[in-house]
Amino acid sequence: MNEFxxxxxxxxxxxxxxxxxxxALAEGPDGALWFTLVHRDAVARRDPGDGRVTVHPVGDGPTVIARGPDGALWFTEYRAHRIGRITADGDYSSFAxxxxEGGPFGITAGPDGAMxxxxxxxxxxxxxTVDGRVTEYPAPGAFxxxxxxxPxxxxxxxxxxxxxVGRLTTDGHGTAYPLPTEGAAPVGITAGPDGALWFTEIGAGRIGRITVDGAITEYPLSDPAARPHAVTAGPDGALWFTEWGSGRVGRITVDGHVTSYALSRTDSEPHxxxxxxxxxxxxxxxxxxxxIEVQP
Known part of the structure; x- marks a missing residue:
């Protein structure tokens, strides 16, 4: 599809x-944009040249997707309770x-060559591991x-x-850092360009920052009902996030200056x-x- x-x-x-x-979406090793279709039970690829979309059936409820160290895309299958893997040519497999009944949601490439x-x-x-060996550890808190x-x-x-916000070492030692704002209900998290972690507070309408030693700063958005959801580091040295409740995409600099961009519909549900x-x-x-173009 090429309508825009x-x-x-x-x-x-x-x-x-x-x-x-x-x-959710991620750039693949083939330069294409890969994304999950959570209600279609599929993962799709958008060609970087002509924009053609190819849909690959996978397990039930594919949710978050990330590029793996093995040149494949890895994703959580929330309703199937499995971890999926798909290669750039569409070869699909999954691991339990x-x-x-764990409800897998977030996924990332770790510092140790595993997902x-x-x-x-x-x-x-x-x-x-990339060959499917699974281990588990208690999380340092709920959900x-x-x-x-x-970093x-x-x-x-x-x-x-x-x-x-929780921290877990690769040998399973966990620490939890409570947030200053009650009912913040954090969701998205990413490593920032400033050596800290940045996260969204969907329940409080704030963007948070936590240093690796646990110091937390919160930045309120102009719309408390914006419901910020996912966050990522941009190519411009800022953090970018989706506002699920307001149909906007936000940008915050490392010193806390916030701007946002309206999408075509307030009910577009950006994730x-x-x-x-x-x-x-x-x-x-x-x-x-x-x-969203990054402005000079």
């Missing part, structure tokens, strides 16, 4: 019907965590959600129902966000991908 809406720095490309649910993922329903964090590798060589995750081809792209659950 052009609104200044924001362009939207239709990639599915409204029921398919584009949810040790704990059943790390959260099991949100059972308060655990898992590790899977671990997004996960990323920190300190540890795994950092949001603890959505613990109202905290995942990632850098691709020098711009920021986000998945709109209503059936499109949005591309």
């Amino acid at each position: 809406i052009d609104a200044g720095p924001v362009r939207e490309f239709t990639v599915s019907d409204a029921e398919a649910g584009p949810y 965590p040790l704990t059943p 790390w993922f959260t099991l949100s329903s059972v308060d655990r964090v898992g590790r899977v 671990p959600s997004a996960i990323t590798t920190g 300190d060589g540890a795994l950092w995750c949001t603890l959505n129902q613990h109202n905290a 995942g966000i990632a850098e691709h081809d020098g711009a920021l792209w986000c998945a709109l659950e209503t059936g499109s991908l949005a591309r």
Whole structure:
């Protein structure tokens, strides 16, 4: 599909019907943009040249997707309770965590050549090697959600129902850092360009920053009901995030200056966000991908 809406720095490309649910996305080793279709039980690829979309059936409820160290894309299958893997040519396989009915959600390439993922329903964090060997550790709090590798060589995750950010070493030692704001319900997290971790507070309408020694700063958004969801580091040295509640994409500098960009609809439900081809792209659950130009 090549239909698009052009609104200044924001362009939207239709990639599915409204029921398919584009949810998260990542740049693949082939230079294409890969994204999950959470309600279609599929992973799709958007060609970097002509924009053609190829859909690959996978397991039930593919959610967050990340590039692996083995040149494949790895993703969580939230409803199938499995971890999926797909190569650039569409070869699909999946692996079962040790704990059943775990609700895998976040996934990231770890510092140790393996993929790390959260099991949100059972308060655990898992590790899977590229050949499918799985280990698990207790999460440092309730409902671990997004996960990323920190600059300190540890795994950092949001603890959505613990109202905290968690740190887990590669040997399974966990620490929780409670957030100052009650009911913040953190979701997205990413390593920033400043040596800290940045995260979203979907329940409080704030963006948070935590240093590797646990010092937390929170930045309130102008719209408390924006419901910031996913966050990523951009090519411009700032952090970019989706505002699920307001249908916008936000940008915050490392010193806390916030700007935002409107999408075509306030109900477009932006979820995942990632850098691709020098711009920021986000998945709109209503059936499109949005591309936001980075301004000079």
